Amino acid sequence: MKKKNLCPRKRKGQMQMTETIAVLFIFFILILFGIMFYYKYQGVAFKEKQEELLGARAMDTTLKVLFLPEISCTKGEAEPEDNCFDMMKLRHANETFKKYITKYYFNLFSYSRIYVQEVYPEQTQYILYDKEIPFLEDGTKGWEKKEPTFFTVTLKDESKSAIIPHYGFGYVVVEVYS
Amino acid sequence: MRLSKSRSAQMEMIGLVIIVILISLGMLFAAQFALKENPQKKIFTRKGLSYSTMSALMKTTVYEPGCEGDFKSSLNPQIGKDLLEDCARNKGFIQDNGFSLYRCRNQHTCIFLREFISEMLNETLGGWNKNYEFTSELIQAESDVPQPLFEKIVGSHGGCYKKERDSSGLFPIHTESGLVQSQLLLCD
Numbered sequence: 001m002k003k004k005n006l007c008p009r010k011r012k013g014q015m016q017m018t019e020t021i022a023v024l025f026i027f028f029i030l031i032l033f034g035i036m037f038y039y040k041y042q043g044v045a046f047k048e049k050q051e052e053l054l055g056a057r058a059m060d061t062t063l064k065v066l067f068l069p070e071i072s073c074t075k076g077e078a079e080p081e082d083n084c085f086d087m088m089k090l091r092h093a094n095e096t097f098k099k100y101i102t103k104y105y106f107n108l109f110s111y112s113r114i115y116v117q118e119v120y121p122e123q124t125q126y127i128l129y130d131k132e133i134p135f136l137e138d139g140t141k142g143w144e145k146k147e148p149t150f151f152t153v154t155l156k157d158e159s160k161s162a163i164i165p166h167y168g169f170g171y172v173v174v175e176v177y178s
Numbered sequence: 179m180r181l182s183k184s185r186s187a188q189m190e191m192i193g194l195v196i197i198v199i200l201i202s203l204g205m206l207f208a209a210q211f212a213l214k215e216n217p218q219k220k221i222f223t224r225k226g227l228s229y230s231t232m233s234a235l236m237k238t239t240v241y242e243p244g245c246e247g248d249f250k251s252s253l254n255p256q257i258g259k260d261l262l263e264d265c266a267r268n269k270g271f272i273q274d275n276g277f278s279l280y281r282c283r284n285q286h287t288c289i290f291l292r293e294f295i296s297e298m299l300n301e302t303l304g305g306w307n308k309n310y311e312f313t314s315e316l317i318q319a320e321s322d323v324p325q326p327l328f329e330k331i332v333g334s335h336g337g338c339y340k341k342e343r344d345s346s347g348l349f350p351i352h353t354e355s356g357l358v359q360s361q362l363l364l365c366d
Binding site: 023027030034041055059082083084119120121149150151152153154164166167168169170171 | 196220231235238241253298301303306
């Protein structure tokens with residue numbers, strides 16, 4: 001009589017146990033998915049942060065280039081012209097940049113490449129600064145990513161006319177390495 | 179019996195609370211993705227680039243055959259100062275490549291301007307896969323409605339339709355015919 005009463009109870013207990021185990025299993029699977037997702041997200045977020053920092057460096061370097069007195073259009077103590085490079089300075093800027101690259105310019109631009117491309121009237125390219133991250137010991141290149149920033153500039157040339165300065169059209173490219 | 183029922187209800191409540199917490203966490207993540215701000219560099223580049231392109235274009239001196247105009251000395255015209263003014267003054271003669279003071283590439287100034295500005299923008303902004311629109315309008319005292327000097331220039335990758343965009347701002351030039359306003363829209 002007793003045995004007959006115990007059997008369905010036991011079965012019910014077993015069922016509840018199985019149910020609890022199943023629920024726990026699903027719960028832990030969900031937790032595992034959550035952890036995996038968070039891990040992946042952290043990886044992506046880290047990369048994004050790195051890109052953001054590189055973008056900010058590219059922005060800073062571009063601003064420094066745009067307002068660099070060595071190449072910008074100045075006239076005595078007057079305000080320098082907006083987004084303007086002086087061709088007479090630009091043609092010889094590379095020599096100055098090369099000469100003082102370690103003493104001065106590396107602190108300003110770090111590892112980057114800066115050049116001005118003339119679009120009109122000619123198509124000349126002026127490389128101002130080029131300092132790549134050195135190769136690693138195993139021979140592979142020292143940088144993974146290059147972030148370019150473009151900016152359109154006007155190229156003032158006073159050598160063409162003594163009366164009115166001539167203005168060309170071009171752009172400056174600032175590539176920062178990371 | 180009552181006790182077991184209340185315990186089961188408690189368990190269900192805990193389960194519900196866990197589900198609600200998990201859904202809230204998911205929602206928080208989704209909101210973080212959705213409300214992500216545009217990278218600062220993107221905005222800076224778009225704003226600065228539209229203004230710098232426009233100011234550079236307006237200052238550009240044109241060296242093309244026929245650009246000397248009626249002047250005997252070789253004075254090359256600037257887009258913002260000379261060519262836009264000439265286009266505004268002689269807009270009425272644009273049909274059949276009619277009269278204009280400057281005859282760059284043997285074309286009416288308005289026709290030449292559209293062609294030249296398109297080339298310049300295509301070589302720079304177009305080459306960097308940017309969407310853009312350039313407009314130049316004439317506002318006359320007799321009419322409130324601005325009249326386009328030439329057809330709107332749209333980038334080869336498209337114009338600015340319902341996208342994030344920035345303007346160079348209006349570049350106004352006073353001419354004998356009225357006020358010429360030029361604007362460049364840059365978008366991603």
